[in-house]
Amino acid sequence: ATGSGPISFTAANVTTPQTATVSTIATLNGCSGPVRTFDITVNPAPILTDPLDENICGGAPLAVGFTVNPPNATISWTNTNPAIGLPANGTGDIATSAASVATTQTATITATPSLGTCPGTPQSFTVTVTPFPVLNPIPLTIAQCSGDNVNIVFGSTPGGAVFNWTNDNTATGLPASGTGNLVFTAPVVSSPQVSNIRVTPVIGGCTGQPQIFALTINPIP
Numbered sequence: 001a002t003g004s005g006p007i008s009f010t011a012a013n014v015t016t017p018q019t020a021t022v023s024t025i026a027t028l029n030g031c032s033g034p035v036r037t038f039d040i041t042v043n044p045a046p047i048l049t050d051p052l053d054e055n056i057c058g059g060a061p062l063a064v065g066f067t068v069n070p071p072n073a074t075i076s077w078t079n080t081n082p083a084i085g086l087p088a089n090g091t092g093d094i095a096t097s098a099a100s101v102a103t104t105q106t107a108t109i110t111a112t113p114s115l116g117t118c119p120g121t122p123q124s125f126t127v128t129v130t131p132f133p134v135l136n137p138i139p140l141t142i143a144q145c146s147g148d149n150v151n152i153v154f155g156s157t158p159g160g161a162v163f164n165w166t167n168d169n170t171a172t173g174l175p176a177s178g179t180g181n182l183v184f185t186a187p188v189v190s191s192p193q194v195s196n197i198r199v200t201p202v203i204g205g206c207t208g209q210p211q212i213f214a215l216t217i218n219p220i221p
Helices: none
Strands: 019-027 031-042 054-057 061-064 074-079 087-089 095-096 103-115 124-130 141-145 150-151 162-167 177-179 182-185 194-202 209-216
Touching: 054 061
Parallel strands: 054 124, 141 209
Antiparallel strands: 019 031, 061 095, 074 087, 074 103, 103 124, 150 182, 162 177, 162 194, 194 209
16 A cells, blocks of 8 residues: 555456556655656456367358457457468457368467457367368169179268268168168069169268169069
C-alpha cells in the first residue's frame, strides 16, 4: 500500500483486471514537491482450452469454436498447411470449408489468446483433411463359369481405400456382404446365377460414390 523509491514488483496472477491508483511525492532535504498520480492496471493472462484434433473429409465444413477465460480475450492463430483450405493465419473462431484435396493433408493450428497486452499460453491442434476416394471403373457385367477361380480386384484414386460390398444373390458363391477384393471359387450351378454387387470405397471415414456391377456364374454344359 505504501513505499519509497522506484516501483519494481511482480504483478499478481489476477483473474480479473485490477487497477491501482498510485500517488507519488518527491522529497529533497525535507521539501516536498507536488503530488503526481498515475494508474497501474494488471490484466489476467487469458487461458485457452486446448482444442480437439479434427479429422474431416474434403469439402466438409471446418468449424472450431475457441473457449477462453476471460471470454473477451482475443484469439490469434497460425496454420502450417494452407492446402487444407484455411489461410496461414487469422483471428477468432474458425468457420470455413475444407479444401477438396487430392491426397490427405494435415495441418497444425496454433492458437494464442491475448487480453490487452497480455498473451496467454498457446495451444496447438491438428486438422487432417482426407479426400473422397473415387473407385476405378468396373465392367458393368462380368461372367464366369462354374468352378472358376474368381478374382476381381478393386482400385481407387487415391489409393489405399477400403472396399465395402454387398451382394443380392449368394447362389453365386459370394456372401451377402464383405470387404476387399472378390476372390473365391465359383460354385457348380445348374442355371445361370446373377449377383448385383454394390462396391463402395472408403478412406479415413470418407465414403466415395459406389459402383454396381453384375456377376454371372454360368453352368458348364
